[in-house]
Every structure is written in structure tokens, then in C-alpha cells.
Amino acid sequence: MESLLYPMIALGGLGLAFGLLLSFASRKFAVPVDPKVAAVRALLPGANCGACGFEGCDIYAENVAAGKAETNRCPVGGGELAAALAAVMGTEAEVQEKKVASVRCRTSCERGIEAYIYQGIRDCRKATVLPGGGPNACSYSCLGFGTCIPACAFGALSVQDGVIVVDRHLCVGCGKCVEACPRGVLEMIPVSQPVRLACNNADKGVQVREVCPEGCIGCGLCAKVCEAKAIEMRNNLPVIDGSLCVGCGKCVEKCPVKAIVVTPAGEEKTGAGGE
């Protein structure tokens, strides 16, 4: 009888003691949770991409509920989410336009000029430490090894003909790829911007001509023809202000190297053939 009784008492007693201890502890050490945290968290997309600047959706929800973070920091949810969060928090929503990634290069390895043949690790970060900043003659261009691809949690990036291409339907505008690119080839533009610059070379025209047939030569024609004053030349490259651009398409027509291209948003406005 003892051989049955002792195990039962010992293990049962242990289990009971631990059960009581845990239930006591969960009462005694209960941490009050703000119901707003759960409400905010339920609205967030849950992608945990970190584009808001916090470690994940949970941490962002805590900060929003505590009033420490703005409601418009989630680019995945965009303006709708900002409004919904503001409703929960009882504040005004500051709406922010959705952005997408844009590649400031379109010259593939076949068409562009290579300075030398590279056979090292297929990684942009490794290639940029080499002389000339990598195998491409143009030291501003996309290397096409796709270091930015794993940075995108939404699968919006791919390499086509040696250049990174952004799928605008998949891109949520988190900007992670911009951080990942060692060359600064990627930038974030408002999704409604009708035209975009597809070159990153800030050198003078002659030098650009030597390394790329399609590079921006910094002639400034686009800035001259723009009636909306949306283009300004800076560092031998045009800077397009998406909020001023009306999408007339004159800069695209005039550009001698066709370094300014029409975006899908611009196609609707101008009716011109875009990307």
C-alpha cells in the first residue's frame, strides 16, 4: 500500500503546492494591462516588419496606447489605419501618404559597362568594398546581387536583367530595402507621384557618358520644361517633388537619355505608356 500511497501523496502534493503558488502569484503579481493596447494591437497588420521604428507590432501598440508614439507610423496600414488608431486613442489622425520603393537605376549588366569581371560572393555589401565600389563602371548603379531582397518581408523585390525591380502591388512602403542597399540606389516616393528618376549617378555629364549609355547627364532640361516647378537640379540630378508634379509628362519627353520614367500612377494621368 505504501508503494502506491507515497508517490500519489508526493506528486499530488507537489502539483497542488505549485498550483496554489502559481494562482497566488498570478493574483499577487498581476500587471495591469491597458485595454487600449489590445484594441490598438488588434488593428495593426501584424507583419512585425519594424517600419514604424519599433521592434514589432506589439511594442508599437504599447507605445501608441501610452501616447508615446504617433498613430500614423505604420506604413503597411497607411492612412486608413492611422484614422482607425486615432479613433481608438481619441485624437486627430495625421494622414500620411503611402509610399513605395523606387529603383534609381535601370541599366542592366548586359547594357551597362563593366569595369572588371567579379567572381566573388554575390552580395552587394561585399562588392562595394572593392576598388571602384564594385564591378560596374558606374559607381552609383544597382549591382543586382539582390542584397535588398531578403530585407523585404513582403517579397516585393526581384532581380530582372541584373537590376532590382519593385513590385508596386506588393510593396507596402516600409523602407527596409532603402536601409539594406549599400549604394543608396533605392528611395521612397509617394505612390501617386506620376514620374520618377531612374538614375542615381551624380557625376557630370561627360563622366556619366563614359560609364553608362542611359545615365542622367545632369543637363537640367527637365527642370527647365517643368511648368509646375516640381523639378529642381541638385548634385547633377533632378529632384522631383511629388506634391507639385501634375503629370504633364514634358520632362519624360525632353530628357535626352530617358532617365525620367512614367510610374503606373502617372500612366493614368497622362495616358502615356509607362513602365
Add this chain to the structure above:
Amino acid sequence: MHWFELFFGAMLVNNIVLARFLGVCPFLGVSSRMGTARGMGLAVIFVITLASSMTWLVYYGILEPLGITYLSTMAFILVIAAVVQFVEIVMKKLWPALYRSLGIFLPLITTNCAVLGVAVLNVREGFGFVESLVHSVGTASGFMLALILFAGLRERMAEAAHDVPEALRGLPLSLVTAGLMALAFMGFQGIF
């Protein structure tokens, strides 16, 4: 010298992952990034130290006097689960900073076989209380060492993923690497 041997023997010679092959699941699961590997390693050191001292007390305080040591595995699982739960609740209230830094790893470790393995080993080797503490900390440090070395290797391999044959990408290559690391750790065999 005895303590030195006990600690480093547990950490290097009888490394819990690479020589005893316990805790391989978290070893493969959370070793893809250095930051998470460090968090997991620290959490394991914390939990193993705590759990092994508790299981030692339960074994020599309750099980042995009653002559029911054959129930040790069951009792240890109960003790480890309860202790980790309790610590998590208390820590959330009293040390929120520590709670956040260990994060999700604490509850994950509850069912880690390395924790149970150390508790069972302590009893099987007949260690005293302090001896079992030193042995536990050594073993857990060995787990953290293996995890961090492996995470470093995997970060490098992820950068060079293009050069890896397609059939070996990801887990297969990780397993091969883990095997080679285990071979390397066999070099510590027999130094004490």
C-alpha cells in the same frame, strides 16, 4: 582544481549540444541571428541554474526520503514547468526590463530537454548542492557558447547563400555545419 574541472568539463568536454546532443531544437531554431542567440543563451543559463537547484532540493528533500526516486523524471518536469512559470510572473511585475530582454525565450525553455537533462545528470552523478550548481552553470554556458558560435557561422553563410548548391541551402547546410562543430568539440575529449 576540482571546481575548474567540473565547470569546464561541463562546458567544453561534455558540451550539452555538441557532445550529449541535448537541446538541439533551440540550437537550430534560434541561431539564425546573433542577437536572438545571445538572448536565448542568457535565458538558458538563468533557467538551468534555477531549475537544477530546485530539482536538487526536491530530489533529496522529498523523493529520496520516501524511496520513490523512480519518479524523478516526472517530478522534475513538474518542478521545472512550475518554476519557470512562477519566475515569469514575478519577473514581469518586479523586473520588467529583464523580462523584456529575455522575452519569449523564457516560456520556450520550459520544455527544453537540456534543462531536464542537466537536472537528471546532476542526480545521476551524485553531485552535492554546490557541485550541481557549478555543473549546471557550466553546462548552460556551454550551450550559450555553442549557440553563439553557430549563430556567427550561420550569419556568414546567409551572406554567401548564393554560392551554396541549391539542395544544401538552409537547414541541410546548418546540419552539416553543426556536425562539423561537434567533430571540432571532440578535440576537447580527454584533456581533464
